[in-house]
Amino acid sequence: MIAVQGLSVAIGGTPLLRGVSFGIDRGQILGLVGESGSGKSMTALAIMGLLPPGAHAAGRVVLDGTDLLGLSEPQMCDMRGRQIGMIFQEPMTALNPVQSIGDQVAETLVIHRAATRSEALRAARRRLDRVGLPEGRFPLGRFPHELSGGQRQRVCIAMAIALRPQLLIADEPTTALDVTTQARILDLLKGLVEEERMGLLLITHDLAVVAGMADRLAVMRAGEIVEQGPVADVLRERRHPYTRALVEASAHHPGADLRPTDRPLLQVAGAVRDYPQPRLRLFARPAPFRAVDEVSFEVRRGESVGLVGESGCGKSTLTRAILGLEPLQGGEIRLDGQAVSAGQRMQASLRRKMNVVFQDPYGSFNPRHRVARLIAEPFHLTGRPVDADARVAEALVSVGLTPEDRHKFIHEFSGGQRQRIAIARALITRPELIVLDEAVSALDVRVRAQILDLLADLRARLGLSYLFISHDLHVVRAITDRVLVMQAGRIVEQGPTEKVLRAPEHPYTKELLAAAPVLEVPP
Amino acid sequence: MLRFALSRLLSLGLSLLAASVVIFAAIEVIPGDPAAYMLGMNATPEAVAALRDELGLGGAALTRYLDWVSGMLRGDFGLSYTYRVPVADLVAQRLWVSVPLAGYALALSTLIALPVGLWAAARRGGPVDIGVMGATQLGIAVPNFWFAMLLVLVFAVKLRWFSAGGFPGWEAGVWPGFKALTLPAVALALPQAAILARVMRSALIETLGQDYIRSARAKGLSRGQAIRRHALRNALIPVLTILGLQFSFLLAGAIIIENVFFLPGLGRLIFQAITQRDLIVVESVVMLLVFAVILVTFLVDLAYAAVDPRLRRR
Numbered sequence: 024m025i026a027v028q029g030l031s032v033a034i035g036g037t038p039l040l041r042g043v044s045f046g047i048d049r050g051q052i053l054g055l056v057g058e059s060g061s062g063k064s065m066t067a068l069a070i071m072g073l074l075p076p077g078a079h080a081a082g083r084v085v086l087d088g089t090d091l092l093g094l095s096e097p098q099m100c101d102m103r104g105r106q107i108g109m110i111f112q113e114p115m116t117a118l119n120p121v122q123s124i125g126d127q128v129a130e131t132l133v134i135h136r137a138a139t140r141s142e143a144l145r146a147a148r149r150r151l152d153r154v155g156l157p158e159g160r161f162p163l164g165r166f167p168h169e170l171s172g173g174q175r176q177r178v179c180i181a182m183a184i185a186l187r188p189q190l191l192i193a194d195e196p197t198t199a200l201d202v203t204t205q206a207r208i209l210d211l212l213k214g215l216v217e218e219e220r221m222g223l224l225l226i227t228h229d230l231a232v233v234a235g236m237a238d239r240l241a242v243m244r245a246g247e248i249v250e251q252g253p254v255a256d257v258l259r260e261r262r263h264p265y266t267r268a269l270v271e272a273s274a275h276h277p278g279a280d281l282r283p284t285d286r287p288l289l290q291v292a293g294a295v296r297d298y299p300q301p302r303l304r305l306f307a308r309p310a311p312f313r314a315v316d317e318v319s320f321e322v323r324r325g326e327s328v329g330l331v332g333e334s335g336c337g338k339s340t341l342t343r344a345i346l347g348l349e350p351l352q353g354g355e356i357r358l359d360g361q362a363v364s365a366g367q368r369m370q371a372s373l374r375r376k377m378n379v380v381f382q383d384p385y386g387s388f389n390p391r392h393r394v395a396r397l398i399a400e401p402f403h404l405t406g407r408p409v410d411a412d413a414r415v416a417e418a419l420v421s422v423g424l425t426p427e428d429r430h431k432f433i434h435e436f437s438g439g440q441r442q443r444i445a446i447a448r449a450l451i452t453r454p455e456l457i458v459l460d461e462a463v464s465a466l467d468v469r470v471r472a473q474i475l476d477l478l479a480d481l482r483a484r485l486g487l488s489y490l491f492i493s494h495d496l497h498v499v500r501a502i503t504d505r506v507l508v509m510q511a512g513r514i515v516e517q518g519p520t521e522k523v524l525r526a527p528e529h530p531y532t533k534e535l536l537a538a539a540p541v542l543e544v545p546p
Numbered sequence: 547m548l549r550f551a552l553s554r555l556l557s558l559g560l561s562l563l564a565a566s567v568v569i570f571a572a573i574e575v576i577p578g579d580p581a582a583y584m585l586g587m588n589a590t591p592e593a594v595a596a597l598r599d600e601l602g603l604g605g606a607a608l609t610r611y612l613d614w615v616s617g618m619l620r621g622d623f624g625l626s627y628t629y630r631v632p633v634a635d636l637v638a639q640r641l642w643v644s645v646p647l648a649g650y651a652l653a654l655s656t657l658i659a660l661p662v663g664l665w666a667a668a669r670r671g672g673p674v675d676i677g678v679m680g681a682t683q684l685g686i687a688v689p690n691f692w693f694a695m696l697l698v699l700v701f702a703v704k705l706r707w708f709s710a711g712g713f714p715g716w717e718a719g720v721w722p723g724f725k726a727l728t729l730p731a732v733a734l735a736l737p738q739a740a741i742l743a744r745v746m747r748s749a750l751i752e753t754l755g756q757d758y759i760r761s762a763r764a765k766g767l768s769r770g771q772a773i774r775r776h777a778l779r780n781a782l783i784p785v786l787t788i789l790g791l792q793f794s795f796l797l798a799g800a801i802i803i804e805n806v807f808f809l810p811g812l813g814r815l816i817f818q819a820i821t822q823r824d825l826i827v828v829e830s831v832v833m834l835l836v837f838a839v840i841l842v843t844f845l846v847d848l849a850y851a852a853v854d855p856r857l858r859r860r
Binding site for chain 2 (some may be wrong): 120
């Protein structure tokens, strides 16, 4: 149905895509995998005719006998939405915040003159029903800010399929979503492909997602497709070394055997965090929202503990409370026997003992400071030691960078290197506990594998304890000894990681595990 | 939406109350005798005492404040010391010039700025954009009274299309009044339009980079349709903020322009009242301006909520 033949894209003479060729039939799903910057999204945008200004495409993109690259912009506008629909990664920002969801779905029909406004709204209603947003809870007049991420992605899907296009392009459609939501969205997409006999180009960095969904798989690297074929064959044979590296990295397990001690380092006992709700009536005090509800657990010295749960379950609030950034309304948190409490100035000695690494390696550094200053930042809280420069160099070396890197600015580093710098910043005060808040979630699989190795190595060498917050069960399995499962502010299950993930007891843990896509690699 | 409006209305009332206390305190309570100040250095003690009596400065501050506020609520702003007429009449006359002038200037500036900003944003980086940015830079840099003098030279002295100044009064008819306000309104509008066009341009450019514009394009909207149907309304919020500030400024900030064109507006009234030490007029006009600014802010808040559904629930 669609055939991409020798598609090349260049911006100002720099090639971004080189001779990309693939085909998709009706009712078929092609998974396009690769790391960030490999050209996956560029391929999608080239098919859509939405390349950034200055980019030039060559080759052929043939949809039902028409070469899309030869079409004029108005002709292409007619194709988009009608013949090809597309959904994007970030559902939170993909919808116009000031327009109702009904109008946005109906717009696809109105803009293509396929229906009058009232007919279009009726059609929008049917499409929203189909994607799992029934009228009772989701009337057409709802605005995007009233919906969750998964619900917004459903609206985007309804928008993309409103005119029953032949080809749907989904660019990382579930990357920003929780595992259970991801599973439901993938189910929906699969159902739509069967029902409507659409072709689906599913772009993702996650091999496990593709393995469970796609008929065919194309592996992309540096603007080229290095291997493609039926999913099972590609995963079994792994002819190209890059495919092999990807598969291995996805299932990577740092094989260090570490024995934690029995001495507790972090003790959380009955922690409660309430948030006041907005007042609805003038004199009625609203019930507070309990984000963390009587949570108790321990992290022992040298132990790595995972904390898993969906967004909104209270993981981040709990993390902030542990770091002394949120006051508690009940219970207490002790680090090495000393109480951690927000609001008062934390003692330097206590502050020194824990540090944090955040998810976003791009947003968590001041772009105008050099690396040396970025890494030395925690010294503002603990006092600058005399050997500060030597310690910066030492921290850089221990995360696999060189001391010379301290003179550079952060934009000179890749995502993985930035995350190494974030870890170096966390190590600088020689802490005992490092809180890793989704610290590897934004990284490509191969880089993620390297960072996981680094973390395991640092833990073995420095005797660190980790509190590892993640929504990704594979990563948690790879790096933690024990796991806590959090739902709606409570810890519903905890125990040794292997045991909990192999034989979960709580229904929520079971649900999480069932939803997590699994990459089963044939030997 | 109603709840939102009511809560904004409540805060409007509280702001007014706070403003009245501050103004009253600044003029009448803070040490220094207003009567002595008004009469100047050579006043005899008898004259000062007589004026104190006339102003009612003898009573307690609280009683005087309550009298002042309740007077204003009834429309009684007191008697101007220099003009010897009720301040309310004086202000009302001037408002008939200032409000139309501000509205006229604002309408002109909006009519110029929004299309120009849109045009520049849609052709970002092109010659149109560069030309617009250069022109607006000039518009911001050049003071409006200089524009005013230039306008007088060209349109009044050379071409004789407009008179160089003065205001015939609305009694002379709508058209002559309108004509007399045209040059001042243009002089006021140009710098404001330059600012507004830049705000419009940058707001639109930011909006055009948003993911939902990409979604709209993927649905088959052309670039122009995406701008009209999605970007414009989202870009309006910063534009509304600036518009609100500009109206408040235009109402009283036209002092220089009113002087250049000999217009009997509010700006000139307050300027004269200050030079003549007519504290009664100053007090009332300042209060009136505060009221106008707060009212405009309130209207801008309502406009925000009309544009952006996310604000309606608060």
